Amino acid sequence: MPLPFLTADREDRVLAAQSVTLAEADRDLWRRPYRPGPWRVGSGALLLLLSSYVLFSALIITLAGGLPSGAICAGFGVLLVVLAVRLLRCGVWVSSRGLRQVGLLRTATLRWSEVAAVRTVQRPVRWLGLPRTVQGQALVATVPSDSERALLTSHNPDFLSRPRAFDRAADVIESWAAESRTGG
Structure with missing residues (x-):
């Protein structure tokens, strides 16, 4: 019986080798050049688990005769599902x-012509998006209109305790920016 958690490191190496070929694939499709981290996936799974309990509660409430209460509960469950997917x-x-x-x-889109540079810098970053800051790395995009915008940090839910994944994602995004500026 294969144990998928034992092959995760091998899959990371395969994905790193494929990152060059992914960049050469259909460049018009929006793609995330890295996999979501365990903190993000775990949070999404917990939200989906909570939503299943809420939706089951809505079913029980509705069958017991409380249609308005069941509808409110079902609406809250659907909101939790949407939040998890987002x-x-x-x-x-x-x-x-x-x-x-x-x-x-919120979603913000920058055309490559609006981005002056994309680089990795050492600076205080927010830990898991919370107000607490720690020393780490950030991938920043320099935009002439509003100076620097942090895109990724080494301590966000995707890269906490995964420094190689952060370095790989930063390299891929920097290469996309360099290719797009040169017209490649």
């Missing part, structure tokens, strides 16, 4: 058209 889609996406930073409530 949480899993958060991150930086790239295509030949530009760079898209998807957040929980």
Whole structure:
């Protein structure tokens, strides 16, 4: 019986080798050049688990005769599902058209012509998006209109305790930016 958690490191190496070929594939499609991290996936799974309990509660409430209460409960369950899916889609996406930073409530898209530079810097970063800051790395995009915008950090839910994954993702995004600026 194969144990998939034992082959994760091998899959990371295969994905690293494929990152060059992915960049040469259909460049018009929006793609995230890295996999979501365990903190993000775990949070999404917990939200989906909570939503299943809420939706089951809505079913029981509705069958017991409380239609308005069941509808409110079902609406809350659907909201939790939408929140979980949105949480899993958060991150930086790239295509030949530009760079898209998807957040929980907002999405910002920059055309490659608007991005002056993309580079990795050492600076205090937020730990898991919380107000607490720690020393880490950040991938920043320099935009002439509003100076620097942090795209990824080494301590966000995708890269906490995964420094090689952060380095690989930063390299891929920097290469997309370099190719797009040179017209490649």
